[in-house]
Amino acid sequence: MIRLHRCTAIDLPTLTKISRETFVTAFEKDNNPDDFAVYVAKAFSSKTLKEQLEDPDTLFYFVYDEHDVLVGYVKINQNNAQTELKEPTSVELERIYVLQQYQGKNIGSELLRKVIELASALKKKTLWLGVWEHNPRAIRFYERHGFVKFGEHPYFIGNDEQTDWLMGLQLN
Structure with a gap:
């Protein structure tokens, strides 16, 4: 059983x-080292993450296992914080990550179910995400959970332009 903890400014060092x-x-391993270094330095800087934490439409959650060990995190965007749709009835799952040593223990599936519950509690009709077209394992994971490609x-x-598949799940 996992537990979610909503991140705040106090959590910034651990979130980074x-x-x-x-x-x-x-x-x-799948990217040009120079492009990758530039991206990581900007996207995951304390400054960038602090700004995102301060946005009321961006929600970060730490994921803890049954032993209260940090095993992953998620990032959810609503309204104008969404990278694409920006519809008030949708919510974006921008990041869902489980630390490597905890993968293969069904945490990802349990975490996705929790995210679906969160999206439903926010009264959203659609949960959507972008997944790299060259990540078949992740694509299969989302398809198993009912997501379908829509764009x-x-x-x-x-500087490396890649393509993400947009996948969505209709919520009850």
């Missing part, structure tokens, strides 16, 4: 650390 660690572990958008890692 886990954000960098999970992203680097997941994607460093694409460009995503830049430094």
Whole structure:
């Protein structure tokens, strides 16, 4: 059983650390080192994350396991904080990461169910996300949970233009 903790400014150092660690572990090997370094330095800087934490439409949550160990985090965007749709009836799951040593323990599925509950509690009709087209494991994960592709958008890692699939889930 996992537990979510809504992040605040006090959590900034830990949020910065886990954000960098999970992203680097997941994607460093698949990207140009120079472009990747530029992206990580900006996207996961304390300054950038602090600004996002201060935005009432951006919600970060730490994920703790049954032993109260930090195992991951999520980032959810509403309203104008969304990177694409920006519809009041939708919510974006921008980041969902589980630390590598805790993967394969069904935490991701449990976490996604919690995110769906959060989105429903926010009275949203659609939960959507962007997933890299070259990440078949993640695509299959979202498809297993009912997400369907509805579009694409460009995503830049430094100067490297990549393509994310936009996938959505209709909520009750």
